[in-house]
Amino acid sequence: MAAPAIRIDHLSVRLGGREVIRDLSLTVDSGEIVGLIGASGSGKTVLLRTMLGLVPMSGGSVDILGARLRDATQDDVRLMGCRVGMLFQHGALFSSLSVRENVEFPMREYLEGSDRMFREIALAKLQMVGIAPADADKLPSELSGGMTKRVALARALALDPELVFLDEPTSGLDPIASRDFDALIKTLHGTLGLTVFMITHDLHTLRAICGRVAALYEGTIVADGSYESVSRSQHLWLRDYFRGERAVEAEGWR
Amino acid sequence: MPDVQPQVESSASDGAAILTLRGDWIARHSSALERLAAWRPQAASSLRVDVSRIDSLDTYGAWSIESIRRAASQSGAPAEIVGVRDRHASILRSLGRIDLAPAPPARATVVDPLARTGDALLAALDYLLALASLLGRLVISFMQVLAHPSRLRWISVVHHIDRVGLRAVPIIALMTFLIGCIIAQQGFFHFRRFGASDYVVDLVTILVLREIGVLLVTIMIAGRSGSAYTAEVGSMKMREEIDALRTMGLDPVDILILPRVLAITIAAPMLTLLGMMAAMVGAGFVAATYGDMSAAIYMERLREAATSNDFQVGMIKAPVMALIIGTVAALEGLRVQGSAESLGLGATSSVVKSIFLVIVLDGVFAIIFAWVGM
Numbered sequence: 369m370a371a372p373a374i375r376i377d378h379l380s381v382r383l384g385g386r387e388v389i390r391d392l393s394l395t396v397d398s399g400e401i402v403g404l405i406g407a408s409g410s411g412k413t414v415l416l417r418t419m420l421g422l423v424p425m426s427g428g429s430v431d432i433l434g435a436r437l438r439d440a441t442q443d444d445v446r447l448m449g450c451r452v453g454m455l456f457q458h459g460a461l462f463s464s465l466s467v468r469e470n471v472e473f474p475m476r477e478y479l480e481g482s483d484r485m486f487r488e489i490a491l492a493k494l495q496m497v498g499i500a501p502a503d504a505d506k507l508p509s510e511l512s513g514g515m516t517k518r519v520a521l522a523r524a525l526a527l528d529p530e531l532v533f534l535d536e537p538t539s540g541l542d543p544i545a546s547r548d549f550d551a552l553i554k555t556l557h558g559t560l561g562l563t564v565f566m567i568t569h570d571l572h573t574l575r576a577i578c579g580r581v582a583a584l585y586e587g588t589i590v591a592d593g594s595y596e597s598v599s600r601s602q603h604l605w606l607r608d609y610f611r612g613e614r615a616v617e618a619e620g621w622r
Numbered sequence: 623m624p625d626v627q628p629q630v631e632s633s634a635s636d637g638a639a640i641l642t643l644r645g646d647w648i649a650r651h652s653s654a655l656e657r658l659a660a661w662r663p664q665a666a667s668s669l670r671v672d673v674s675r676i677d678s679l680d681t682y683g684a685w686s687i688e689s690i691r692r693a694a695s696q697s698g699a700p701a702e703i704v705g706v707r708d709r710h711a712s713i714l715r716s717l718g719r720i721d722l723a724p725a726p727p728a729r730a731t732v733v734d735p736l737a738r739t740g741d742a743l744l745a746a747l748d749y750l751l752a753l754a755s756l757l758g759r760l761v762i763s764f765m766q767v768l769a770h771p772s773r774l775r776w777i778s779v780v781h782h783i784d785r786v787g788l789r790a791v792p793i794i795a796l797m798t799f800l801i802g803c804i805i806a807q808q809g810f811f812h813f814r815r816f817g818a819s820d821y822v823v824d825l826v827t828i829l830v831l832r833e834i835g836v837l838l839v840t841i842m843i844a845g846r847s848g849s850a851y852t853a854e855v856g857s858m859k860m861r862e863e864i865d866a867l868r869t870m871g872l873d874p875v876d877i878l879i880l881p882r883v884l885a886i887t888i889a890a891p892m893l894t895l896l897g898m899m900a901a902m903v904g905a906g907f908v909a910a911t912y913g914d915m916s917a918a919i920y921m922e923r924l925r926e927a928a929t930s931n932d933f934q935v936g937m938i939k940a941p942v943m944a945l946i947i948g949t950v951a952a953l954e955g956l957r958v959q960g961s962a963e964s965l966g967l968g969a970t971s972s973v974v975k976s977i978f979l980v981i982v983l984d985g986v987f988a989i990i991f992a993w994v995g996m
């Protein structure tokens with residue numbers, strides 16, 4: 369358990385001739401729940417995609433679960449596939465598979481077992497994220513935005529991974545479902561020693577479950593620490609961010 | 623990472639069976655977990671599942687334990703899970719609440735094939751109705767454009783004529799040239815035996831002007847542009863772009879479909895004319911090189927054989943067929959559902975249906991032209 373779950377060292381990423389991530393270093397220990405915040409367009413999604421190997425890096429290095437991303441072999445990539453789960457911002461469900469088949473898909477790829485086992489575990493995962501068995505045979509195009517998120521989460525968790533990346537998981541969920549989701553992450557975290565790296569703007573999630581909050585501003589980390597310490601940061605954007613949200617909370621909007 | 627195969631050990635104490643579980647009950651051991659999940663108590667007594675010796679536990683292990691518990695409960699042995707560690711409690715509890723609906727039974731009855739046939743028939747009727755209604759909608763849209771020509775999206779029409787027409791010129795010219803060559807070669811090869819080489823020109827002319835020219839060109843257009851139209855409209859449908867247009871109070875037929883259908887209807891006759899000429903040139907080339915017929919004589923015979931009647935037959939058919947191709951392509955695009963697969967199906971069925979309809983239409987035209995004596 370010595371190796372950190374994620375170690376990013378002086379990472380930079382260029383996209384479309386612009387440096388989207390600049391000299392970014394961050395270490396996440398295994399078992400942590402880290403929330404990443406940052407303005408729209410600050411590079412959060414790009415950072416996540418880089419950690420998954422979907423975007424090439426132009427400098428620095430990334431280690432995921434002890435494996436160097438740059439010299440990962442085909443086998444490493446496959447192994448990583450079952451140890452890392454990802455919830456994409458817009459779900460990225462396979463449009464021609466039903467909800468249940470979407471969740472079963474990684475199981476069938478990586479594990480041995482019968483149809484019955486996969487079916488039941490998929491249904492269990494779906495119910496954990498709040499999808500009733502009656503909806504399990506729907507196609508992704510027949511789901512609401514919030515349901516799509518939940519199904520995508522169930523798929524990200526299909527293999528009980530050690531590390532999950534979540535890109536704005538609670539956006540589009542109603543507040544009750546968001547709290548359920550927080551509780552679910554906490555449960556899985558408690559039972560599996562799951563490491564969670566999530567992008568979120570849900571202050572409740574940040575405060576309730578993220579042991580650590582990192583703030584990204586123009587491609588680099590400007591604050592990193594507990595919720596309390598980051599919310600007191602003197603950085604201009606962070607001050608605005610937390611002040612605005614606090615005002616909303618004070619008015620009883622949430 | 624701890625990695626001990628999951629195991630069970632059963633014992634009995636004062637009438638109750640005790641099942642002690644050990645090892646790592648995690649996804650990596652899914653096949654072992656599946657085997658263990660099938661464990662059943664021997665006699666119907668009460669069962670205690672002791673999970674205190676389990677090291678790591680995830681959803682897969684919890685599912686396995688829960689399967690044992692439920693099966694025992696169903697067979698009349700009250701089962702309980704004991705010795706739950708704190709860190710395992712919540713996952714076991716959440717699995718305990720899960721409703722594992724039984725797999726739906728596979729239905730296969732005698733009525734099924736009948737029902738499917740009926741459904742297919744209704745779907746075909748439904749399709750024809752949808753086609754007619756889109757065609758009608760296009761006519762209305764076209765009339766509106768005739769009344770207010772400024773409403774037509776000219777740039778779009780020209781852009782599509784460029785794509786469907788101009789860019790298809792090389793491939794259409796090459797293909798029809800080759801077909802002209804082939805027909806002429808076959809003609810010379812067989813007619814020569816009867817000393818009727820002269821009539822090869824008549825054969826080529828009538829075939830190309832009346833049938834081959836227009837059929838080849840429209841089939842090529844269906845494969846090349848019809849499928850592209852379907853893919854474009856279909857992916858716009860998928861990404862809710864069409865709905866976005868509707869909510870802006872704009873009709874997707876006016877904006878997306880009319881310019882495309884108009885473009886294909888204008889381009890098809892031009893391509894047909896080109897195809898006819900290329901085929902004649904091909905035939906002339908074979909006549910000169912293989913048929914021992916000089917270019918001058920070929921031209922002479924061509925002038926006698928080609929009637930404006932035959933030419934008109936071909937040219938009248940072209941726009942009508944193109945109209946059908948464009949409409950079918952747009953309709954297939956509009957019928958695309960949310961999935962990537964349905965987009966592929968739409969593109970395929972657009973090509974298949976429009977080629978089928980082109981050939982049916984060709985038959986209908988043959989009857990009509992025979993009737994009016996063309």
Ligand SMILES: Nc1ncnc2c1ncn2[C@@H]1O[C@H](COP(=O)(O)OP(=O)(O)O)[C@@H](O)[C@H]1O
Nearest residue numbers: 383384388406407408409410411412413414415
């Ligand atoms: N494939 C791409 N090519 C060029 N620029 C990109 C690409 N993907 C993202 N970007 C740019 O990178 C920046 C960060 O984007 P992103 O990570 O999606 O923001 P967010 O923090 O809102 O998730 C944006 O300015 C975006 O325009």
Ligand SMILES: [Mg+2]
Nearest residue numbers: 412413457535
């Ligand atoms: Mg983003």
